[in-house]
Amino acid sequence: xxxxxVCQVPVAEGKSVQQSVDIVHKKLEQLGAVKQGSxxxxxxxxxxxxNVSGQPSKLLYVMHNSETPxxxxxxxxxxxxxxxxxxxxxxxxxxxxxxQNAKAHKVECRGSRYRYCDFLIKVGTVTMSSSxxxxxxxxxxxxxxxxxxxxNLTKEFMQSFLGPSVPExxxxxxxxxxxxxxxxxxxxxxxxxxxLFNKLRKMQMPGSNVR
Amino acid sequence: MADALHVGVNLDAFSxxxxxxxxxxxxxxxxxxxxxxxxxxxETLEGREKIFISGFQExxxxxxxxxxxxxxxxxxxxxxxxxxxxxxxxxxxxxxVQDKTPxxxxxxxxxxxxxxxxxxxxxxxxxxxxxxxxxxxNQMGASAKRRPKVQxxxxxxxxxxxxxxISRIGxxxxxxxxxxxxxxxxxxxxxxTLGKVxxxxxxxxxxxxxxxxxxxxxxxxxxxxxKLDIWSKSQYQVFQKVTDHATTxxxxxxxxxxxDVVVRSxxxxxxxxxxxxxxxxxxCGRFLQDGLPPTWRDFRTLEAFHDTCRM
Numbered sequence: 001x002x003x004x005x006v007c008q009v010p011v012a013e014g015k016s017v018q019q020s021v022d023i024v025h026k027k028l029e030q031l032g033a034v035k036q037g038s039x040x041x042x043x044x045x046x047x048x049x050x051n052v053s054g055q056p057s058k059l060l061y062v063m064h065n066s067e068t069p070x071x072x073x074x075x076x077x078x079x080x081x082x083x084x085x086x087x088x089x090x091x092x093x094x095x096x097x098x099x100q101n102a103k104a105h106k107v108e109c110r111g112s113r114y115r116y117c118d119f120l121i122k123v124g125t126v127t128m129s130s131s132x133x134x135x136x137x138x139x140x141x142x143x144x145x146x147x148x149x150x151x152n153l154t155k156e157f158m159q160s161f162l163g164p165s166v167p168e169x170x171x172x173x174x175x176x177x178x179x180x181x182x183x184x185x186x187x188x189x190x191x192x193x194x195x196l197f198n199k200l201r202k203m204q205m206p207g208s209n210v211r
Numbered sequence: 212m213a214d215a216l217h218v219g220v221n222l223d224a225f226s227x228x229x230x231x232x233x234x235x236x237x238x239x240x241x242x243x244x245x246x247x248x249x250x251x252x253x254e255t256l257e258g259r260e261k262i263f264i265s266g267f268q269e270x271x272x273x274x275x276x277x278x279x280x281x282x283x284x285x286x287x288x289x290x291x292x293x294x295x296x297x298x299x300x301x302x303x304x305x306x307x308v309q310d311k312t313p314x315x316x317x318x319x320x321x322x323x324x325x326x327x328x329x330x331x332x333x334x335x336x337x338x339x340x341x342x343x344x345x346x347x348x349n350q351m352g353a354s355a356k357r358r359p360k361v362q363x364x365x366x367x368x369x370x371x372x373x374x375x376x377i378s379r380i381g382x383x384x385x386x387x388x389x390x391x392x393x394x395x396x397x398x399x400x401x402x403x404t405l406g407k408v409x410x411x412x413x414x415x416x417x418x419x420x421x422x423x424x425x426x427x428x429x430x431x432x433x434x435x436x437x438k439l440d441i442w443s444k445s446q447y448q449v450f451q452k453v454t455d456h457a458t459t460x461x462x463x464x465x466x467x468x469x470x471d472v473v474v475r476s477x478x479x480x481x482x483x484x485x486x487x488x489x490x491x492x493x494x495c496g497r498f499l500q501d502g503l504p505p506t507w508r509d510f511r512t513l514e515a516f517h518d519t520c521r522m
Contacts, residue, residue, distance in 0.1 A: 001429060032502075117502025118447045143427045143447040143488075146407050150488040153498040160499075 002118075002142035003150055005158070006192035007167040008199065009123075009135040017125055017132040024123050024137065025112065027161040033116035039066045039124065041109045041193050046092065046099035060099055062092060063190050073190045081187045104129055107197045109136050118142045119157060126200055133200045137162065138189070147173035171195075224287035231284050235277040242270045368417045368470075370397050376418060376471045377401065380478050387482055392439055400439055402432060403478070406485045409450060411457065412441050418470035420461050420477060425454045452506040452518065453484065463510050483513040494520040 011020045029035075046060040059077040064086075072088040075081045084091075092099060111124030120140040126133045139158055144150035151169050158166045172188050245266055250259045303315040374391065377399070381389040388404040398421075401413040407428050414422040426432060426445040434440045445451050464476045491498050492505040493514045505515035 118449055119502060141488075143449050144408075145427075145429050149408075149486075152491075153488050153504055156498045157502075 001145075002120075002140050003144050003147045003154065003173075004138060004140040004189045004192070005151075005154055005167070005170055006136060006138045006189065006196055007158070007162075007170075008196055009137050009162060010165055011135060017135060021111065021123060021125055021135055024135070024161065028114050028116070028121060028123070031116060031161055033114040033119075033121060036113050036115050039111060039113045039122050041065050041124070041190075043107045043194060043197055045102045045105040047102055048098060049100050050098050061194055062088065063194065065186065065190065068186055071186070073186060075187070075190060075194060081191070083186060105201075107201070109193065109197075111136075126197065128201065134196075134203075136193070136196055138193075221288060224284060228281065228284040228288055231277065231281040235274065235281055238270065238273045238277050242267070242274060245270060370399070373399055373415070373418055376474065380475055383475070384478060384482050386485055387478060389478075394438060400441060402439065403481065404428070405482065408485055408487050409453065411481060412439060414441055418474060420474065423454070423457045423461060425450050425457055449487070449503050449506060452503060453487070456507055456518075457481065460510065480508060480510065480513065483508045483515075486515070490515040492517045492520050 009020065009024060011017055012023060015023070041063065043061055043063045046062065048057045048060065058079055061075045061077070063073045063075065065071075065073070070086055072084050072086050073081065074084060074088060092101070105128075107126060107128050109124040109126045111122060114121040114123070118141060120138075120142060122136075122138040124136045124138070126136055137158070139154055141150050141154050141157075144153075147169070151173075155166055170192050172191050245263075250263045252259075300318060303318060306312060306315065370393070377389055377391055381387065386406050390402040390404075392400045392402065394400055398417075399415045401411075401415065403411040403413060405411070409425055409428055410430070410432050411423055411425045412432060413420055422441070424441060424444060427447050427450050430445060430447075430450075432440060444454060460477060460480050464473045464480070466473050487506070488504055490505065492500070493516055495517065497517075498504055500517040500519065503517070505517050505520070507516040507518050507521045508514070509516065509521070
């Protein structure tokens with residue numbers, strides 16, 4: 001498990017989402033990347049229903065990742081995170097009285113997985129209630145464990161197939177440039193996906209309350 | 212034919228010479244015989260002395276005559292076999308049937324060949340001694356006989372000394388963690404952890420580095436039964452490349468008389484990988500080439516280069 005960076009790729013002007021994804025695929029293949037199956041990430045949103053006096057209610061996101069098919073990640077908005085068994089979904093159903101599933105807010109990301117040398121690239125389409133909202137690209141540099149060390153290298157790689165639209169160091173890492181990535185890798189990746197999903201959600205529905 | 216005639220003359224001279232020697236011996240023994248007997252009893256003292264001296268003179272003259280005769284004969288006999296370079300095997304040349312048994316010409320050829328071989332081997336050994344690339348006991352072979360003390364002493368060092376050298380190197384580089392294992396006998400195996408970048412397994416023989424494998428920081432260095440895994444290579448291409456370069460470095464840093472300097476130079480070189488993912492190539496200025504960071508480190512300047520940029 002190396003250092004992962006998730007970013008959004010803007011849809012090319014005059015092109016559909018699928019066409020833009022195809023362009024990225026083509027660029028990767030020209031570079032020499034090899035396709036290795038597919039991947040998916042999904043996210044469900046839960047509203048807390050119980051009124052805890054004096055505390056602002058936090059949203060709970062429950063996420064799944066095809067890289068860790070037996071686990072289930074629970075992330076409180078801006079708060080603690082946990083990694084649980086896949087049974088966690090069943091538990092959430094039992095906790096219906098405390099957390100309510102906002103079905104309309106379910107976000108999914110599906111796409112292809114590519115390998116190029118020690119890089120792992122996942123190009124996905126983000127869909128929200130069966131409509132495509134945007135394109136995500138996840139790049140993982142497997143041999144390195146310290147985000148701050150390999151960021152320039154990862155950035156140069158992303159520029160080679162994304163052009164100038166490369167993000168800055170993800171905010172997850174800004175807080176711990178020297179810290180180890182490995183032990184909490186899954187959470188760091190899922191936090192980045194969550195940020196991306198929220199960004200896309202807000203972008204599509206300006207002014208409306210996401211909650 | 213000429214050979215046969217020559218031999219005949221020789222044999223004749225031999226028999227003459229032998230009789231000459233016999234004559235010489237008898238005349239010499241006659242001299243001593245008369246000396247032993249002393250002067251014969253005569254009437255006057257003068258007569259006694261006169262007869263004794265004249266007899267003695269006569270005998271000495273005959274000895275002289277015999278000796279001259281022998282010297283003359285010995286000139287005729289010559290020294291055929293001693294002067295030949297092949298000694299007695301030179302007599303094979305006397306075999307008259309050359310066509311059927313060409314032993315003598317074959318012998319000469321073999322002799323020339325072995326002479327040349329000895330000469331070339333001498334040249335090769337002096338050249339090889341200048342290039343001291345001896346890394347193991349097997350290669351020392353013949354030279355071990357000549358220099359029995361220098362080589363073995365560096366190969367058979369007490370484990371305590373090896374431990375000292377390694378721990379001194381470990382203290383020199385704070386970002387280098389060196390763990391020492393002795394899984395089989397006295398040979399040490401080092402597990403070198405460089406920052407949060409890589410782990411290298413270095414197999415030693417005494418203070419000579421025998422083999423090295425470099426793996427990622429998050430890769431496993433132990434096998435399932437908890438032993439150091441010194442064989443399997445890294446799953447990442449970048450560390451496979453670094454392993455290749457580290458093996459090159461092992462062959463580059465060679466100084467058989469001072470093995471501790473070699474280990475220290477190697478560790479200094481390995482330490483330059485602390486910025487494996489951070490330093491761009493010194494030639495092309497880029498981070499990636501064919502998906503790999505600059506994996507080569509110059510042996511002297513320790514600058515980072517891509518494998519294809521280092522020429």
